[in-house]
Amino acid sequence: MTSRDVRQEDPWHDTLTAGWGWPNGAGMPAPAAVPRPRGEAEREIVEARARDVYLAVQQSEAFQEVRSRYRRFVVPGAAAFLVWYVGYVVTATAAPGLMARPVIGAVNVGMLAGLGQFASTFLLTWAYARHARLRRDRPALELRWDTQELTRGVQGGTS
Amino acid sequence: MTSHHQMLALVLFSAFVAVTLGITTWVSRRRHGSAEEFYAGGRLFTPLENGFAISGDYLSAASFLGVTGLIALYGYDGLLYGVGFLVAWLVVLFVAAELVRNCGRFTLADVVAARMAERPVRIATGSASVTVSVMYLVAQMVGAGSLVALLLGGSGGAAQAWTVIGVGALMVIYVSLGGMRATTWIQIVKAVLMLTGTIVMTVLVLVRFHGDINQLLLTAAERSGHGASFLAPGLKYGGDWTARMDFISLGLALVLGTAGLPHILSRFYTVPTARAARRSTVWSIGLIGSFYLMTIVLGFGATAVVGADALRRSNAAGNTAIPLLALDLGGGASSTGGTVLFAVVAAVAFATILAVVAGITLASSASVAHDLYASLRRRPTTPRGEVAVARIAAAAIGVVAIALGLLARNLNVAFLVGLAFAVAASANLPTLLYSLFWRNFTTRGAVWAVYGGLIPAVILVLLSPVVSGSPGSLFPGVDFQYFPLQNPGIVSIPLGFLAGWLGTVTSDEMPDEAKFAETEVRSLTGAGAV
Numbered sequence: 001m002t003s004r005d006v007r008q009e010d011p012w013h014d015t016l017t018a019g020w021g022w023p024n025g026a027g028m029p030a031p032a033a034v035p036r037p038r039g040e041a042e043r044e045i046v047e048a049r050a051r052d053v054y055l056a057v058q059q060s061e062a063f064q065e066v067r068s069r070y071r072r073f074v075v076p077g078a079a080a081f082l083v084w085y086v087g088y089v090v091t092a093t094a095a096p097g098l099m100a101r102p103v104i105g106a107v108n109v110g111m112l113a114g115l116g117q118f119a120s121t122f123l124l125t126w127a128y129a130r131h132a133r134l135r136r137d138r139p140a141l142e143l144r145w146d147t148q149e150l151t152r153g154v155q156g157g158t159s
Numbered sequence: 160m161t162s163h164h165q166m167l168a169l170v171l172f173s174a175f176v177a178v179t180l181g182i183t184t185w186v187s188r189r190r191h192g193s194a195e196e197f198y199a200g201g202r203l204f205t206p207l208e209n210g211f212a213i214s215g216d217y218l219s220a221a222s223f224l225g226v227t228g229l230i231a232l233y234g235y236d237g238l239l240y241g242v243g244f245l246v247a248w249l250v251v252l253f254v255a256a257e258l259v260r261n262c263g264r265f266t267l268a269d270v271v272a273a274r275m276a277e278r279p280v281r282i283a284t285g286s287a288s289v290t291v292s293v294m295y296l297v298a299q300m301v302g303a304g305s306l307v308a309l310l311l312g313g314s315g316g317a318a319q320a321w322t323v324i325g326v327g328a329l330m331v332i333y334v335s336l337g338g339m340r341a342t343t344w345i346q347i348v349k350a351v352l353m354l355t356g357t358i359v360m361t362v363l364v365l366v367r368f369h370g371d372i373n374q375l376l377l378t379a380a381e382r383s384g385h386g387a388s389f390l391a392p393g394l395k396y397g398g399d400w401t402a403r404m405d406f407i408s409l410g411l412a413l414v415l416g417t418a419g420l421p422h423i424l425s426r427f428y429t430v431p432t433a434r435a436a437r438r439s440t441v442w443s444i445g446l447i448g449s450f451y452l453m454t455i456v457l458g459f460g461a462t463a464v465v466g467a468d469a470l471r472r473s474n475a476a477g478n479t480a481i482p483l484l485a486l487d488l489g490g491g492a493s494s495t496g497g498t499v500l501f502a503v504v505a506a507v508a509f510a511t512i513l514a515v516v517a518g519i520t521l522a523s524s525a526s527v528a529h530d531l532y533a534s535l536r537r538r539p540t541t542p543r544g545e546v547a548v549a550r551i552a553a554a555a556i557g558v559v560a561i562a563l564g565l566l567a568r569n570l571n572v573a574f575l576v577g578l579a580f581a582v583a584a585s586a587n588l589p590t591l592l593y594s595l596f597w598r599n600f601t602t603r604g605a606v607w608a609v610y611g612g613l614i615p616a617v618i619l620v621l622l623s624p625v626v627s628g629s630p631g632s633l634f635p636g637v638d639f640q641y642f643p644l645q646n647p648g649i650v651s652i653p654l655g656f657l658a659g660w661l662g663t664v665t666s667d668e669m670p671d672e673a674k675f676a677e678t679e680v681r682s683l684t685g686a687g688a689v
Contacts, residue, residue, distance in 0.1 A: 054673060057680045058679055078254070081246065089239065100390070106390060107373070111390065118242070121248070128252055129441050144684040147680060
């Protein structure tokens with residue numbers, strides 16, 4: 001497993017990305033440090049093991065935690081702003097009288113609701129960025145390292 | 160417009176063109192011809208740079224001229240556009256920016272095709288992306304034509320045609336020589352120019368009214384000729400039920416379409432990590448939101464300062480509200496200040512069109528070369544060969560856009576953009592959401608979701624009052640209008656989602672658990688991201 005140790009210092013170039021996104025898997029030369037599997041059969045074994053790695057990571061508690069943190073923020077957040085926006089548009093088209101009701105001077109309910117859309121967008125943007133930075137970034141980065149280590153280990157191990 | 164105005168504006172145009180060509184040359188001197196460089200600018204932009212570039216890409220002539228014009232003529236109903244264009248960014252931030260950055264390389268098809276049988280999915284997603292881009296492109300070309308017609312005075316049919324051809328030629332040069340790096344820098348320069356221009360004009364309007372917003376609104380309502388109803392919804396979309404449905408349809412298309420626009424998604428690949436993609440989105444939301452807040456002041460300001468009658472006389476769709484406001488704020492038509500400000504605003508609008516056009520052309524040439532060409536040609540392609548194809552595709556798309564731009568030059572700009580958003584929301588968004596979040600999604604589902612949104616959207620547009628059957632349509636002489644709404648979104652977006660679901664449940668293909676695990680793990684952690 002010496003080759004694995006050598007490659008630890010370069011986490012941004014892992015062999016797994018070869019072929020991802022390239023139609024027909026062409027064009028990405030494997031990094032020189034990686035021992036290339038010789039036959040088709042061997043490559044299939046490597047791919048099968050890489051699949052297992054992703055399945056294993058997906059089942060892991062750490063990943064489930066990251067995913068549920070993401071979903072617990074995004075699902076209610078998206079539902080809230082979509083309902084608020086669609087409600088705003090439908091009210092503006094269906095009940096213009098309500099929107100025209102004056103509040104202060106020339107400013108009416110509709111104006112305040114429109115500015116409220118801007119305010120809620122800025123607020124949700126800030127909240128999402130903060131949530132992602134404090135609650136998701138660190139565990140996600142750790143998972144990224146671990147996953148890349150595992151896939152590399154699988155590929156290094158067959159040679 | 161006097162010849163004095165024209166001279167100065169033309170000098171400023173030429174200066175911008177010279178600067179952007181300079182950027183293109185400077186960038187392409189050091190090019191390696193790799194795909195990474197051509198499509199993604201080497202992925203080395205900072206979040207701040209990318210944030211400016213995203214707003215430069217997004218704030219098209221439809222926003223700068225169209226939305227302010229709509230506010231100036233229809234008051235509150237114009238403001239609804241700005242709200243829709245901004246709220247859409249929450250969808251991008253929540254589900255697209257980081258996840259797409261993590262799982263893709265250059266195009267939307269990369270994200271979807273990773274889980275599926277590549278060929279059919281790439282061909283479907285690639286065709287949808289090219290369709291959206293061409294529609295968006297036509298809107299910008301038409302905008303450039305009308306802007307120059309305004310500047311040169313009168314109708315100027317020949318000048319308009321030559322402008323469309325000139326813009327098309329310039330964008331092909333930018334894109335095929337400079338790739339993503341040149342395009343990004345052009346976007347950044349343009350975004351800075353445009354935001355600066357908008358800030359200056361907003362300050363001048365507020366100074367004119369001594370900072371009294373209430374007074375500004377009251378004057379605008381008074382000079383609009385509509386009184387208090389100018390400040391409430393209903394002037395443009397308050398008529399019969401079709402007008403109201405049309406507005407709801409447009410509202411949905413705006414909010415759901417942005418996350419499916421290929422030229423916006425491709426911007427996320429120009430930064431190194433998903434975190435940088437998120438931070439660029441936060442920057443761009445700040446910039447875009449501030450911009451639309453200022454357009455409210457400018458739109459009401461145009462009515463209050465210039466008056467709705469004068470605006471309508473100049474351009475019935477209100478597209479000239481901003482230049483006319485600039486003329487007045489600078490001190491009037493005969494003053495130096497007015498001339499300078501008018502020329503600056505016209506040049507900014509022109510720069511906007513050029514930059515947006517370059518961004519879209521790049522994204523669509525990526526779809527053609529990376530998705531369509533590479534899938535249709537069965538032999539493996541090399542990245543270098545693919546980039547060569549992308550450069551040729553940029554030229555071909557330029558020719559198509561010029562031809563369509565000449566054909567559609569009498570249509571409203573903001574409205575054409577609304578169509579492109581509707582197609583993006585119907586074809587691209589369902590596919591993207593399903594493939595990121597739905598475990599059982601299959602190849603057939605993906606292909607059906609794309610075509611099930613794309614084909615109804617395009618057919619409904621063809622059968623709508625935009626194309627035939629009304630005086631302002633593309634072919635006013637014939638009548639094959641069977642669909643009452645101008646914007647197809649309210650019908651075609653649900654159809655796209657439905658088709659994706661139907662295709663998935665009816666296919667006998669077993670969903671690949673491991674591939675979904677890979678997509679899910681990669682999208683949320685960034686493992687294996689390039």
